[in-house]
Amino acid sequence: MNAHVPQGGWPALVLNADFRPLSYYPLSLWGWQDAIKAVFLERVNIVAYYDKAVHSPTFEMQLPSVVSLKTFVKPTTHPAFTRFNVFLRDRFCCQYCGARDELTFDHLIPRSLGGQTTWDNVVAACSPCNLRKGSFTMQQARMFPAQMPYQPSVTHLHRNGRLFPPNYLHESWMDYLYWDTELEP
Known part of the structure; x- marks a missing residue:
């Protein structure tokens, strides 16, 4: 046509x-x-x-x-664990400072301490917050997400x-x- x-x-x-x-x-x-x-x-x-x-x-x-x-x-019934879906769950917002630019994700329990890349351990974070938290735990860094991570439904x-x-x-x-x-x- x-x-x-x-x-x-x-x-x-x-x-x-x-x-x-x-x-x-x-x-x-x-x-x-x-x-x-x-x-x-x-x-x-x-x-x-x-x-x-x-x-x-x-x-x-x-x-x-x-x-x-x-x-x-x-x-x-169970959404795929993807970077995009983590961002969507967290409304495209850094869970530490609320920024919407330079999003990446952060492991609450760092991978260097055995933290897994799962729904329950990953939150959306802007690059500056992710770098600042580094390989520290939430308590060590004194950085706590606005919303704790969870597995969302579709x-x-x-x-x-x-x-x-x-x-x-x-x-x-x-x-x-x-x-x-x-x-x-």
Whole structure:
């Protein structure tokens, strides 16, 4: 298809078969090419469209802005332990000083003292705080996190993800992104 839209533009919000987003952060989006391919493979239903179409010499199709999967995908119950998910759990904030720049992570019990790289021992920390704490324990460094580390649920990460919406949210997505919030009268 010869499309007159930018390669990275016109993303489609992907909903599960229950019309909930597959993910909030990162938001579950497909490029328009993947959305159209899924339509032709009959894997999704189109829920909403953009006011933009793609066409070939013999075919024209409006670009989908929201699609829902035809088959329900069971969400994972235990999120993967990743740097990104640690930051998301800690709301992209240094747990020692509150800074949001130069984030890394810190082991409460230092690795040099047998500390593990696990949900219960790692917090988001800015580089200056991480360097200042060094290989000391919290007590030795007199540095205590605002929130003690824990293993979050997928629901908790989704809730935190809603606090950091992406730069672009199409109006057709709004009914599906915050479906569990109280409606205004």
